[in-house]
Amino acid sequence: MAYVVERKPLTLAERLYLPQIFAGLRITLKHLFAPNVTLQYPEERPVIPPGYRGVPTLVRDPQGREKCVSCQLCEFVCPPKAIRITPGAVPADQPDRLHIEKAPQAFEIDMLRCIYCGLCQEVCPEEAIFLQNQYSLSGYTRAEMVNDKARLYELGGTLPDQHYKWDKKKIAAEHGNTH
Amino acid sequence: MSALYQCWLNLPLVLQMVIKGLAVIGFMFPFGGACSLIERKVSAWMQGRHGPNRAIPFWIAWVPIFGPLLQRLGVFHLMADGGKMFFKEDPIPGHVNKFYFILAPIVAMIPALTTVSVVPFGAYVDAAGQLVPLILADVDVGLLAVFAVSSLGVYALILAGWASNSKYPFLGGVRASAQLISYELSMTLSILPVFLWVNAPGGSGTLSLFAVVQAQSGPWHGWSGLWFIFTMPVAALIFLVSLFAETNRLPFDMAEGEADLVGGFHTEYGSLKWGLFFVAEYSHMLIGSGVFVLLFLGGWNPLPWLPLATFAGWLGLAGNPLVVGALSIVIFLSKVLFFVFLFMWVRWTVPRFRYDQVMKLGWQKLLPLAIGNLIVYALVIAWVQVKN
Numbered sequence: 418m419a420y421v422v423e424r425k426p427l428t429l430a431e432r433l434y435l436p437q438i439f440a441g442l443r444i445t446l447k448h449l450f451a452p453n454v455t456l457q458y459p460e461e462r463p464v465i466p467p468g469y470r471g472v473p474t475l476v477r478d479p480q481g482r483e484k485c486v487s488c489q490l491c492e493f494v495c496p497p498k499a500i501r502i503t504p505g506a507v508p509a510d511q512p513d514r515l516h517i518e519k520a521p522q523a524f525e526i527d528m529l530r531c532i533y534c535g536l537c538q539e540v541c542p543e544e545a546i547f548l549q550n551q552y553s554l555s556g557y558t559r560a561e562m563v564n565d566k567a568r569l570y571e572l573g574g575t576l577p578d579q580h581y582k583w584d585k586k587k588i589a590a591e592h593g594n595t596h
Numbered sequence: 597m598s599a600l601y602q603c604w605l606n607l608p609l610v611l612q613m614v615i616k617g618l619a620v621i622g623f624m625f626p627f628g629g630a631c632s633l634i635e636r637k638v639s640a641w642m643q644g645r646h647g648p649n650r651a652i653p654f655w656i657a658w659v660p661i662f663g664p665l666l667q668r669l670g671v672f673h674l675m676a677d678g679g680k681m682f683f684k685e686d687p688i689p690g691h692v693n694k695f696y697f698i699l700a701p702i703v704a705m706i707p708a709l710t711t712v713s714v715v716p717f718g719a720y721v722d723a724a725g726q727l728v729p730l731i732l733a734d735v736d737v738g739l740l741a742v743f744a745v746s747s748l749g750v751y752a753l754i755l756a757g758w759a760s761n762s763k764y765p766f767l768g769g770v771r772a773s774a775q776l777i778s779y780e781l782s783m784t785l786s787i788l789p790v791f792l793w794v795n796a797p798g799g800s801g802t803l804s805l806f807a808v809v810q811a812q813s814g815p816w817h818g819w820s821g822l823w824f825i826f827t828m829p830v831a832a833l834i835f836l837v838s839l840f841a842e843t844n845r846l847p848f849d850m851a852e853g854e855a856d857l858v859g860g861f862h863t864e865y866g867s868l869k870w871g872l873f874f875v876a877e878y879s880h881m882l883i884g885s886g887v888f889v890l891l892f893l894g895g896w897n898p899l900p901w902l903p904l905a906t907f908a909g910w911l912g913l914a915g916n917p918l919v920v921g922a923l924s925i926v927i928f929l930s931k932v933l934f935f936v937f938l939f940m941w942v943r944w945t946v947p948r949f950r951y952d953q954v955m956k957l958g959w960q961k962l963l964p965l966a967i968g969n970l971i972v973y974a975l976v977i978a979w980v981q982v983k984n
Contacts, residue, residue, distance in 0.1 A: 435833075438946055440944070442941060442945050444945070445941060448642050450641075451644065453644050453645055454644040454647050455644065455645045569687045
């Protein structure tokens with residue numbers, strides 16, 4: 418409902434304006450001696466809060482094994498089509514992963530396209546791709562801004578794993594999948 | 597030392613004056629630049645930022661503690677800015693009137709630096725025990741000369757606004773002239789009581805600023821020891837407000853008005869010509885603060901009822917004119933610096949007035965107040981002086 422705001426006539430002090438200015442001056446003087454709030458950026462870095470969505474990275478499990486199984490869900494869900502995956506077979510030198518169907522032969526994320534939406538992380542069934550703390554990236558060429566697989570693993574590192582999904586599958590298969 | 601002094605005295609008078617003048621200009625010019633740096637730092641601190649704190653020559657970075665301290669205070673940004681200003685490209689837009697476009701910043705600088713010549717900035721006690729002002733030209737017209745010359749500064753703004761041949765600078769120039777005319781009146785009227793008091797009947801009339809400071813340096817308990825800001829607070833207030841308007845400082849920043857006029861009168865200017873406008877503005881600020889300190893805050897007297905000569909006597913400097921002179925300059929400059937700070941302090945506190953508010957304040961509030969103030973003080977001074 419519409420209502421009329423009562424405008425009180427200004428008091429003499431308000432009309433003089435000077436008391437108001439002095440009040441303002443007091444506030445700015447207080448700020449003059451208050452500690453600064455800006456960070457000296459390259460030397461001081463901000464504290465990244467948990468849940469921050471930085472550069473998307475690929476992570477390994479605590480045994481140092483690749484988690485991505487090249488299902489390409491992230492590639493399909495990626496709104497700006499920044500992800501490009503070339504699926505391949507699991508390398509023969511990883512005997513404990515040979516029961517996994519696929520592994521990425523190449524995995525590229527074009528950081529000039531990425532919009533940091535986090536859908537890849539959300540959609541990943543293997544918990545292999547995470548948007549982590551990295552917030553500052555730069556390069557001199559367009560090619561430099563495309564993160565390849567090696568770079569993605571370098572950025573991602575290792576994250577704790579709660580499931581060990583493929584280990585459990587292997588054990589289950591050895592026991593005849595009885596559950 | 598005395599040989600050097602003799603050598604100085606043997607120089608032709610013209611040469612002495614030129615050297616003195618160059619020394620003062622050599623002080624004013626970089627000081628104007630330094631003010632811009634102080635402005636940046638003060639505004640930064642008031643807004644919770646660090647301000648400029650990066651530039652440092654590598655050999656000073658080797659000095660422990662002292663180097664980084666200077667770096668954090670941003671001292672070297674002054675030189676970096678100055679160097680940039682001198683060496684960057686100086687474009688002249690195709691649509692401007694070239695002659696007046698180039699003339700404007702020069703016209704801005706000349707009054708700003710000319711007014712210094714009649715403003716005393718210190719004093720010393722000579723062998724005869726007389727107080728002698730440190731001043732380039734101790735003329736009787738003193739303050740009148742300051743007002744006359746410093747108001748010429750507005751021609752620079754009008755000229756810049758017109759020669760730029762572009763609407764925003766033009767509007768800025770028009771506003772600047774209107775504002776200057778409005779506030780010049782109340783400014784001049786507000787200081788008349790001071791000179792009514794200084795020029796007691798019977799004495800020889802003077803508008804010299806030195807005489808005003810002399811009238812404020814009396815011993816304990818006398819009226820003459822009290823600074824004029826205590827006896828004439830309303831006049832001081834009107835003068836200060838008008839000073840803000842005259843120097844085009846916020847909240848009377850009509851001529852520039854970034855929000856509505858892009859950059860105001862200097863929209864089309866760049867590099868050194870723009871820098872000259874800037875230095876001129878700060879020089880005006882310095883001179884204005886100096887005049888305020890001389891008129892209302894006792895000039896080089898350290899405290900009310902404590903004249904410089906007495907103070908120097910306490911410190912045992914009576915027979916040492918050089919040290920007393922330096923002391924007086926330090927006292928005077930620290931007062932001026934406080935006012936420069938006040939200018940910045942107010943700038944970063946009070947938002948810009950609307951144009952009609954500026955005009956209304958000038959014509960409907962300050963001018964009647966100044967006239968009333970003049971009449972009241974004229975009566976009071978007449979009464980006091982008749983009684984004596």
